[in-house]
Amino acid sequence: MTGFISILNQAAGGNRVLADGLGPNVLSRLDRDILSHSGVQYVLIFEGVNDIGVAEANEESQKIIGDRLIAAYTQIATRVHAHGISIFAATITPFGRRKGEIVIDAEAEGFSPYSDPLREVTRQRINEWMRRTEVFDAVIDFDKTLRDKDDTSILAKEFDSGDRLHPNAKAFKALADAFPLHIFRSSISLN
Template identity: 55%
Template sequence: MQQHWVHSWAAMQQPAKATNLPSESFTLRQTARLSLGTSSHIRLRLSNAFGDRPLTIAKATIARSADNASGTNAVQPDTLHPLTFSGDPEACIPAGALVVSDPINIGGLPPATAVSISLFLPDGQLPGGIVTLHPGSRTTSWYYISGIEILVPRESSAFVLIGDSITDGRGSKTNGDTRWPDLLFSRLQTQPHEETSNSAPSISLINQSAGGNCVLEDSSGGPSVLARLDRDVLSLSGVRFAMIFEGVNDIGIAPPDPKIQAIIEKRLIAGYVQIATRLKAAGIFVAFATLTPFGAPREEDEGSNRDTTPYSHPVRELTRQRVNNWIRGHSPAVFDAVVDFDAVLRDPEDSSVLAREYDSGDHLHPNQAAFQALANHFPIDVFCL
């Protein structure tokens, strides 16, 4: 049987702020939940992408998390495996680089397995050094771990989601793995697939999203989509599908001035075209999702606050509507599919706001019920290629 490497988990890399440095300087134990499993081999990617000096890893191990739980320090001891890097237990990662571990036969892992990764840093966190991590995903933050690859049959592939806080997990349960991509993966594992003899499609879901992220400019949410596309999609193993669900922050942080918003709209659409062009050139199926509402309710309901979303403004809403109309009207000329998340979550009486049952309370971020609605709405027939 022919096999190849496919990413089963990844996290968008960002430079750490002083407020999200690890509490333990020398030993880091972190969990990550795979999507697809493997019957044999696995390997780990560690990143020093934003480091300003070399990072030494004295030793690294991987094991199955106790009780298959996320965010715990407990492991299943009999599953512990040491990792090596070109045969050496120690790895020195230059500033701006990453390292891939040697493959290990882990004995098989089922889908949705939580693994625990321990990193031992002999020098600790050097004062003033820049730490590479992924914060804010409603899982204990991931330091230096950028990806986990599995060896699987050739028909297996990866689906990468590029997004902001809505996809990264704001509003989900901490360490509960209830982001909408997690729920979509669960659906893929349980719902019969039209063209695969009623078996689940062999597709991993890779969440490359970050709160506050923008398409056009670097921000508090890390590098822009245009800047991170190569690292977060094109460099990953086995990617066959990708979806872009971003643009709300580009519109929301720009002043509500009609002239400025017109510029943002033009640049955002141009950015979408660039993203689609680059991904399709790599043979990747490209979907775009419409932008969900961020307006405040027009009438005060008990407990509501019109000031909870700073993005709410009629001028910004016009930009969102025009961008969504462009997305709906430019498939397949520019990309391969449109996923109309706006239609799923908007209030049927007022398209500028989230439906009450899907509003987390800040009128910008969807709640857990909304995440399930997004997962249920996603057209899994796009994977029948």
């Protein structure tokens, strides 16, 4: 590949795809953050953990949030493709707690309160859908890169910032090293 790719990082901490969180949701800011800029060729979406994590930890709520996320990812990809832009998705990274960790008040003890087996089912469902769908031009498996080899529901210890949810600096280096740069060459322009 010759030339350079400039990056515009429109990440927002605590962000969600479907509902406002610490800032506006992805669906409402897609035009402002991506489609209104000239020269955009690629989009990477790495979102969804907060949607899953704040939805109630019961089967019905998790089924609904999973269905709505899949519909939203499809809508986002359709809108991005309509502008001739390639879109890549990154799988949702683990946020479970290690076996044997007894936590009375997760937030007070510095752990993510997202950990729940029903939320893990939704995370796995979304990731499997991403890996199998043809909605995106490529899928980057951040989950596979950062997960523990013996327990795929948790971050590997070396990549955990300490709260079982947020990757540390070493994790971001691992993601950069594992990023498949060939997708920029093989991505077909939709113009």
